[in-house]
Each structure stands twice: as C-alpha cells, then as structure tokens.
Amino acid sequence: MKNETTIFGLRAIIEAINSGEQIDKVFLQKGLRGDLFGELEQAIRKVKVNSSYVPVEKLNRLSKGNHQGAVAQISPVAFNDIEDLVMSVIESGKTPLFLLLDQLSDVRNFGAIVRTAECTGVSGIIIQKKGGAPINGDAIKTSAGAIFKIPICKVDHIKDAVFHMQASGIKVIAATEKADKHIFDVDLKKPCAIIMGSEGRGINPSVLKAVDEHAKLPILGEIESLNVSVACGAFLYEAVRQRS
Incomplete structure (x- = not known):
C-alpha cells in the first residue's frame, strides 16, 4: 500500500521499484526471510536503491498498516541526470x-x-x-x-x-x-x-x-x-x- 510519503508491503514496494518510482530509501526488517522478501532484496540490488535493515519496531513507527517487514520512503523530488x-x-x-x-x-x-x-x-x-x-x-x-x-x-x-x-x-x-x-x-x-x-x-x-x-x-x-x-x-x- 501507499500514502503520500511511504509505500509498505513487499509486493507493493517491488512493483514500485520495477515501475521506476522515485524511492529514496527502503527499510527492511532484520532477520526476515522468504521468497517474496528475497525478491525485494534482489530488486533493490538491481537498481541500487538505498536500503538498511532495522528492528521491526522502527517499521511499526514508519507505517500504520501491515508492512510485512518492509517500508519504502518516496522521494519528494525528481532527480536529474x-x-x-x-x-x-x-x-x-x-x-x-x-x-x-x-x-x-x-x-x-x-x-x-x-x-x-x-x-x-x-x-x-x-x-x-x-x-x-x-x-x-x-x-x-x-x-x-x-x-x-x-x-x-x-x-x-x-x-x-x-x-x-x-x-x-x-x-x-x-x-x-x-x-x-x-x-x-x-x-x-x-x-x-x-x-x-x-x-x-x-x-x-x-x-x-x-x-x-x-x-x-x-x-x-x-x-x-x-x-x-x-x-x-x-x-x-x-x-x-x-x-x-
């Protein structure tokens, strides 16, 4: 899911990355595993999005919904080449x-x-x-x-x-x-x-x-x-x- 400043949920963030959304940083839950989580990690590495692994408590503070172990912050600006x-x-x-x-x-x-x-x-x-x-x-x-x-x-x-x-x-x-x-x-x-x-x-x-x-x-x-x-x-x- 998405609001004005964040995207949360594994599939939603993967789709945002693949569609070229201007993502500033992705926060990933420490110790989380699974096929979809691995797919998100691969997408992050592919386009070199800034990311960090954090405790679940930080993710809970960043999102009001079911984040599934991942929250992405959307950049408010479009970057230049x-x-x-x-x-x-x-x-x-x-x-x-x-x-x-x-x-x-x-x-x-x-x-x-x-x-x-x-x-x-x-x-x-x-x-x-x-x-x-x-x-x-x-x-x-x-x-x-x-x-x-x-x-x-x-x-x-x-x-x-x-x-x-x-x-x-x-x-x-x-x-x-x-x-x-x-x-x-x-x-x-x-x-x-x-x-x-x-x-x-x-x-x-x-x-x-x-x-x-x-x-x-x-x-x-x-x-x-x-x-x-x-x-x-x-x-x-x-x-x-x-x-x-």
Whole structure:
C-alpha cells in the first residue's frame, strides 16, 4: 500500500521499484526471510536503491498498516541526470558552481545545506545513492522549500561525480581540516565543485586523493571543527564573494 510519503508491503514496494518510482530509501526488517522478501532484496540490488535493515519496531513507527517487514520512503523530488545537468549549466554560459555531498547522514544538516546552496546560486547538488540522509519531510522543512528549487543528482559513487566534473573542465575542491591551504586562497571564480564530507568521517580518503585541491577554514577557537552545514555556508559564500 501507499500514502503520500511511504509505500509498505513487499509486493507493493517491488512493483514500485520495477515501475521506476522515485524511492529514496527502503527499510527492511532484520532477520526476515522468504521468497517474496528475497525478491525485494534482489530488486533493490538491481537498481541500487538505498536500503538498511532495522528492528521491526522502527517499521511499526514508519507505517500504520501491515508492512510485512518492509517500508519504502518516496522521494519528494525528481532527480536529474548528472551528465545532462552539467552540460546544461555549461551551455547556459553561467560559471558552474556544484556541491558534492559525500554521504552526509543528518537530515537537518542536509536540508540546511540545500537552503544555503539555493541562496548562493549553486548550479546543482550531487549525492550518493547509498549512505546519505533521506530526502524526507524533515529535509524539506529545514531547506525551507529550497529542495524543490535546486537540481539534485544521485550517483553510484561520489568519485563518479568527481571524475565527471574534471572531464568537463570543472575543478574539484575538497573541504577538509587536513588541508594546508585556506579556502580564501583558492580561486573559486573559475568553474568549480566543492565537496563536503559526512559529519563523523569527513570525506572518504579515496575521494580526497581524486580531487584537484584541498581547502580548510581557519579555526581560531579550541574546538577543532565546525558543523558541516555551517562550514559549507562559509565555503559557498567565499565563492559568492570572489565572483561578485
């Protein structure tokens, strides 16, 4: 069965996946077995839908009906194709400014970043299909509706987006406290993409090796790092300042 934000029931979710429904994440009951459950797992793997195994209590909270061990969250937005988006931005004549989020997990951080990205004229946001925050009601609320105003793409791996940006003549800059250079010393006037990492782990080491530059914000206090949405805002507004 289905309501405005969720689909529940094994067969209903399988049919939704096979019909191309924009599904953000599927929650599966831990320890459940059976032919239909296995068919759903296979469908999830085939189209690489984000999924996780959770206790039945979480599924009971997510759905008011007989979920049969599975609940899917529907994405409120239609995702863009990264190749089409990059091409359209380049052809528009505007200087590209993309934002890549490497498995950001907090929904409210994600929503706040989308809001700031829209305010700073970001060309599009690229996220990974698995491991990131779900695009749900909390994300919409925190973004103040900006989530409907800015193009969002999903890729299998953030490195795919890095390589595509570089092949398109767009410099990729990683935000990391391990950098030797401050963001104020990086040229953001040219086409560029900024990568922000997850709250706990930061940017994946293999992604850090693939980018063009590393940059950080100066930290003058005793706490060693900023909230990721605050840091992202500082990076994006430095781009605005340089381009003004």
